[in-house]
Amino acid sequence: MGPLFPNNLISGEWNLLIALFIGMAFGFLLEASGFSSARNIAGAFYGYNFVVVRVFFTAVIVSMVGLLYLGYFGWLNLSQIFILPTYLPSMITGAVIMGVGMIIGGFCPGTSLTAVVIGKIDALFFAIGLYLGILLFAEGYPFLEKFYHAGYLGHITLTELTGIKAGWWAFGFTVIALAAFWVTAIIEKKVRKRIKEYKF
């Protein structure tokens, strides 16, 4: 049956409109989870607030396990799902830049925009920097192009790369995520005891 767009169950005209509503829901949930606060996001790196880790890990394991079940029930053709192509060196570099940016700025690109919407000044500066970065990247693309396309591995998944069944990956990630929830809760408790000036 699914996915809905490639199988023409939802026409192209509705595609963008539905994407708009999904985007609004995403922004709302980011804000509702407290992601529009730089303290919450940077907290994951300082050890006093792991809400980012929890929310994103929850999203990952729920969608991962859910997709496997949908594929098993025949409601979703897993071979038609878009898989992001892998460029190993540029992806690792990008991840490092993003991680450093999150510690320094206290936002990731999406959350900075939700924070701008609720009127945070620091997020506004972050968003301006974000667009400057996009401009810089676009202008410098001819110099970066070679590195950007290096190490192309195609649309691969971990299952194809290692030959280990998707179920084991899903189970492994879930166990890691669930363990992380409890471990981060313990870390949070210990760190928060030492912080005096900030109330939670």
Add this chain to the structure above:
Amino acid sequence: MNRNYYILTAIMFFLALGTLFIHERKVPPEISPGELLWDVLQPTRFVSTDEVAKRLIEKDPSLLLVDVRPASEYNKFTLPNAVNVPIDSLLTPAGQSYFGNPGMKVVLFSNDAILANQAWVLLKRMDFKNNYVMKGGLNEWMKTIIQPKMPPQTAPETAFERYDFRKAAHLYFTGAGIAKAGKSASKMKVVFKKRKKAVVAAGGC
């Protein structure tokens, strides 16, 4: 810690545990529904019985006739050199080996065109190329090739040309015409004319 967290953790753990026991469903490759709809609406998949007859007479090596009726019907009668792939064995590897071969044109047929059309849709969904359906099936074959009807006198010349071809094809596929000709020849009565004997003059000399 909230009691809900324990419950949610347990639910998530068992759901993930379940993924170890489910196997990934192998979905055969399939064309998109839009493409299928477009192709189903096209009349280009139909081949006339005349065309099939012509290619059979020419012994076209790129033509493969596939009878999609059940084996019992296939054994009673079928077209010359047709292979039997019943529609229920179309999805087996042995059945699929006939389709999608480069350079080959596969013409599906059944008693009427319905079963052949169904088989064609299945093959189209699996993205096999160069498959056709004999229009009208074996019923049409009987009507046009085996028992061709003379067109009315007011019909255009092409209709008569087609009729001539069908008559010739009829002879090719049945051989019945020659026997008929022999029969009619034997029916002709040979009339012996007895020459009257000259009357012997009576009375002596």
